[in-house]
Amino acid sequence: MKNEDQPKDKRLKPGDAQKLTMAEVAKYVGVSAMTVSRAFRQDASVSEETRKRIMEAVDALGYVLDLSAGSLSSRRSGFIAALVPSINNSNFSDTARGITDALENTGLQLLLGYTDYAAEKEEELIEAMLRRRPEGIILTGGSHTARARRMLAKAGIPVVETWELPEDPINHVVGFSNSEAMALLVRALASQGYQKFGYIGGTTARDTRGSQRRSGFQKAVEELGLGPGRMISFGVPPITMEQGGQAIVSLLERWPDTEVVLCVSDLSAFGAIMECKRRGMKVPGDIAIAGFGDYEISSICHPSITTINVDCYGIGRQAAARLLDALQGSGEATGDEIILTGYRVVLRESTGRSAAR
Amino acid sequence: MKNEDQPKDKRLKPGDAQKLTMAEVAKYVGVSAMTVSRAFRQDASVSEETRKRIMEAVDALGYVLDLSAGSLSSRRSGFIAALVPSINNSNFSDTARGITDALENTGLQLLLGYTDYAAEKEEELIEAMLRRRPEGIILTGGSHTARARRMLAKAGIPVVETWELPEDPINHVVGFSNSEAMALLVRALASQGYQKFGYIGGTTARDTRGSQRRSGFQKAVEELGLGPGRMISFGVPPITMEQGGQAIVSLLERWPDTEVVLCVSDLSAFGAIMECKRRGMKVPGDIAIAGFGDYEISSICHPSITTINVDCYGIGRQAAARLLDALQGSGEATGDEIILTGYRVVLRESTGRSAAR
DNA sequence: CTGTCGAGTGTTATCGATACCATAATGTCG
DNA sequence: CGACATTATGGTATCGATAACACTCGACAG
Numbered sequence: 001m002k003n004e005d006q007p008k009d010k011r012l013k014p015g016d017a018q019k020l021t022m023a024e025v026a027k028y029v030g031v032s033a034m035t036v037s038r039a040f041r042q043d044a045s046v047s048e049e050t051r052k053r054i055m056e057a058v059d060a061l062g063y064v065l066d067l068s069a070g071s072l073s074s075r076r077s078g079f080i081a082a083l084v085p086s087i088n089n090s091n092f093s094d095t096a097r098g099i100t101d102a103l104e105n106t107g108l109q110l111l112l113g114y115t116d117y118a119a120e121k122e123e124e125l126i127e128a129m130l131r132r133r134p135e136g137i138i139l140t141g142g143s144h145t146a147r148a149r150r151m152l153a154k155a156g157i158p159v160v161e162t163w164e165l166p167e168d169p170i171n172h173v174v175g176f177s178n179s180e181a182m183a184l185l186v187r188a189l190a191s192q193g194y195q196k197f198g199y200i201g202g203t204t205a206r207d208t209r210g211s212q213r214r215s216g217f218q219k220a221v222e223e224l225g226l227g228p229g230r231m232i233s234f235g236v237p238p239i240t241m242e243q244g245g246q247a248i249v250s251l252l253e254r255w256p257d258t259e260v261v262l263c264v265s266d267l268s269a270f271g272a273i274m275e276c277k278r279r280g281m282k283v284p285g286d287i288a289i290a291g292f293g294d295y296e297i298s299s300i301c302h303p304s305i306t307t308i309n310v311d312c313y314g315i316g317r318q319a320a321a322r323l324l325d326a327l328q329g330s331g332e333a334t335g336d337e338i339i340l341t342g343y344r345v346v347l348r349e350s351t352g353r354s355a356a357r
Numbered sequence: 358m359k360n361e362d363q364p365k366d367k368r369l370k371p372g373d374a375q376k377l378t379m380a381e382v383a384k385y386v387g388v389s390a391m392t393v394s395r396a397f398r399q400d401a402s403v404s405e406e407t408r409k410r411i412m413e414a415v416d417a418l419g420y421v422l423d424l425s426a427g428s429l430s431s432r433r434s435g436f437i438a439a440l441v442p443s444i445n446n447s448n449f450s451d452t453a454r455g456i457t458d459a460l461e462n463t464g465l466q467l468l469l470g471y472t473d474y475a476a477e478k479e480e481e482l483i484e485a486m487l488r489r490r491p492e493g494i495i496l497t498g499g500s501h502t503a504r505a506r507r508m509l510a511k512a513g514i515p516v517v518e519t520w521e522l523p524e525d526p527i528n529h530v531v532g533f534s535n536s537e538a539m540a541l542l543v544r545a546l547a548s549q550g551y552q553k554f555g556y557i558g559g560t561t562a563r564d565t566r567g568s569q570r571r572s573g574f575q576k577a578v579e580e581l582g583l584g585p586g587r588m589i590s591f592g593v594p595p596i597t598m599e600q601g602g603q604a605i606v607s608l609l610e611r612w613p614d615t616e617v618v619l620c621v622s623d624l625s626a627f628g629a630i631m632e633c634k635r636r637g638m639k640v641p642g643d644i645a646i647a648g649f650g651d652y653e654i655s656s657i658c659h660p661s662i663t664t665i666n667v668d669c670y671g672i673g674r675q676a677a678a679r680l681l682d683a684l685q686g687s688g689e690a691t692g693d694e695i696i697l698t699g700y701r702v703v704l705r706e707s708t709g710r711s712a713a714r
Numbered sequence: 715c716t717g718t719c720g721a722g723t724g725t726t727a728t729c730g731a732t733a734c735c736a737t738a739a740t741g742t743c744g
Numbered sequence: 745c746g747a748c749a750t751t752a753t754g755g756t757a758t759c760g761a762t763a764a765c766a767c768t769c770g771a772c773a774g
Contacts, residue, residue: 021730032754037732045751062511067488068434069730071425072759087453093445100471109485112469114457128466131424154419241657274659297654300598302631378760389724394762402721426760429729 020063029057040065071133080108080323081129082138085117085207089238091265091293091312092140095162098316099138106324108135115140117206117237123148130155136323138316142166142173143208158326160319164209165338172326173338174319178209179216181308181343185262185290186220188345189306192353194260194288197221198230200239200247200272201264207237210264213292217262230255239264244271245278252287259288260351266291266298266307273305273350288351303349310343377420386414397422428490437465437680438486439495442474442564446595448622448650448669449497452519455673456495463681465492472497474563474594480505487512493680495673499523499530500565515683517676521566522695529683530695531676535566536573538665538700542619542647543577545702546663549710551617551645554578555587557596557604557629558621564594567621570649574619587612596621601628609644616645617708623648623655623664630662630707645708660706667700 026033031050038044039054046054057063071077082099084092100110111134113125123145129137130151136158142165144152152159152170159171164178186197199217202210214231221229232254234247244263248271251258263269269291273283283289283303290306291298298305318339383390388407395401396411403411414420428434439456441449457467468491470482480502486494487508493515499522501509509516509527516528521535543554558571571588578586589611591604601620605628608615620626626648630640640646640660647663648655655662675696 019730023730033731034733034755035753038753045753047752050752062507064484064487064508064512066490066730068425068428068490069759070732072429072761073730073732075732075759077425087444088447088450090445090447093450096444097471109468109489111466114454127421130421132466133423133425150419151421155421241653245657270654271657274657277659296598297627300602300628300631301658302634376760380760390760391725391762392723395723402723404722407722423760426729427762429731429760430762432729432762 020061021066022063025054025057025061025063028061029054037070077133077135078108079111079132079134080136080138080320081111081113081126081132081134083113083115083122083125083129084140085115086238087112087114090295091310094312095140095316095319098313098318099320100316102317102320102324108324119143119145119148123151126151135327136160138162138319138323139170140164141208142169144170158323160322162315162319164212165340169336169338171336172319172322174315174322174341175339176310176341176343177216178212179219181310182213182216182262182292183220184343185292185306185308185345186217187224188347189260189262189288189290189351190220190224190226192351194351195226196230196255196257196259197226198232198251198255198258198261199263200232200234200244200251200261200268202235202237202239203233207264210237213264230258237264239268241267241271241274244268245275246271248272248275248289261287261289263289263291266293266295266305269305269307269350270297270301273301273303283350284352290351294346298346298348303352306348306351307346308343309346311341315341377418378423379420382411382414382418382420385418386411394427434490434492435465436468436489436491437493437495437677438468438470438483438489438491440470440472440479440482440486441497442472443595444469444471446624447652448667451669452497452673452676455670455675456677457673459674459677459681465681476500476502476505480508483508492684493517495519495676495680496527497521498565499526501527515680517679519672519676521569522697526693526695528693529676529679531672531679531698532696533667533698533700534573535569536576538667539570539573539619539649540577541700542649542663542665542702543574544581545704546617546619546645546647546708547577547581547583549708551708552583553587553612553614553616554583555589555608555612555615555618556620557589557591557601557608557618557625559592559594559596560590564621567594570621587615594621596625598624598628598631601625602632603628605629605632605646618644618646620646620648623650623652623662626662626664626707627652627654627658630658630660641707641709647708651703655703655705660709663705663708664703665700666703668698672698 022033022036026036035046036054038046039051067078080103084096087093096112103110111129111132115122115125126148138160140163142161160174161169162174164175165173199214201214218229230251232247232251235243248261263272269289273289276283276287281287292308294307294309298307379393380390383393392403393411395403396408424435437460441453444450453469460467468486468489472479472482483505495517497520499518517531518526519531521532522530556571556574558567575586589604589608592600605618620629626646630646633640633644638644649665651664651666655664
């Protein structure tokens, strides 16, 4: 038991919660700290023999690399920040998973934050994230406070906005037009003969994707000459299943002859359908209902729900890929790029003109 | 335009993506860097006047604090790590949200990771997290690899295990007995007169909570003298809605006279119910089905689903609170504590003995 | 009038790893 | 066989903030 170099008078138990440093590992092996540092990186030139000895020592001592020290000197935090409106929404958690998967084996770690659909919260989070000096940042949507935009510009890191097509993109975009997608759904249903369209969505413009969907709905209905759509706003986004149920009640009270109702998301659509069934209405017999987002529930439930399928996971993967790209060829080649992700109408039982199977 | 101290030959544009340091802010204001550092912390003693001038300068220059530098010298990373099996599962995302909320205004940031229900993945993630020197860590469940346990012990930070009651807790625990909860559900249904019990869950012991629920089921059924339960294992956890549907088909093929089926989660229960309805069976008329977890869908869908309500959000909040406590009174008072969180049977339509409303 | 106190501020030495440059040892080729 | 790569390694400065301690200055007690 050698005890030649204990720093002061501190504990020196066998495998205690010591803070071990690279230097100590180095001394143990008989090399310099620099060599230990190199051994931890795959590219660096260290002989196989030495690396093996170092790694054995690391194991024996239970040393764990300290990235916070490393990132200070290397000026690379190893973080990617991502902000999503909510993690409880499976669309966004799919996106988060896409990002995580794309980051695997890149040595980059995800720092995740929830904005609760609020731009001010987003601003706060952006600042909190930037304090960790992320190498890139992924945002949801295209509306940000002025200060948020300023901070992002100043940070000088690649930014990817997702899930929308912002009018004034900061940098890169991976998304699709929510209004076009909703319009496509309107047209698909109109071509099945539906004429009296209703819409259920959340209040206010907090959820920009929601309001884009609504305006896409409105525009498409008018273009088809089907008069103004019947629209109910209900609750603060994100609308829950329960609110979907309440909303359809209001809508049908006001416009009892509505033939088909489009909802801002599958969740509200599901709530609406269940409420109808509870009241003895047949879906799609008495009323047709469609959603948006193609959540798992929509293909399983009975009746299955017509919806717009969005590649949530792919949005995450591509956003992260775009970021990695930008970090690779970091040579000022700020080739801002807009990547359109696909979506498609998925017709299911809830809007079936003939009886459901 | 002063240009007295440009380091080398680099760009020096007005508000460009420069890396600003505290020292530069300090020089701008005419104080020392230390004072700027103090101005950023609420407790430190800086005159109101000076602090105001500093913050104005920070704003004007667009300076953003660099926490990675700060955490190196202060030896406090400001991170709390949390590992959950999956973020796409709303039970766990509720827990994550509980943690996030509890951390608000503490200056601590959440580092989240997904283990995919795999102990090896958890081990990897624990190492990745520890490299960031988190001040505490929250885990899901009580099974960890030996190396993971070693690393955690060595790290010397408080650990909270959640969602279960581990046999051999590392440190703190915030959870409940999954087997007891499932047994309670069995007894509640037995008291309604059900006798022939079936069970649907995932394969293998990857999902320890799942296997605890299964054994709780088995034990309760036997204790009630209802013979061995009829159990179907289907798919790798987490079981999807679709797999729930497939599983109930197998179960009913094998044991057509089953009266009630308990599922490892509401999601599989929902899939099972929908599949039954698709096949023209009445739920609960022809068969009763119950889930576990009380997901939003279960109270909304038709029939609504009998389940065990678990305080997912509360588990997160309490786990974080426990951690904060441990960090406060960090004076070695490692009062390891086991906090039991509540759960309760929620009887709904899917197991109603009389016809659903 | 001297000594003590405390609020406000500055100076210096780190924190733990890595960038950068230097050096020793081993080839390698005309 | 000498000049020159190439590989493996070490030494030192440094990343940007903060801990720890020192200092200044006015207030106030004795």
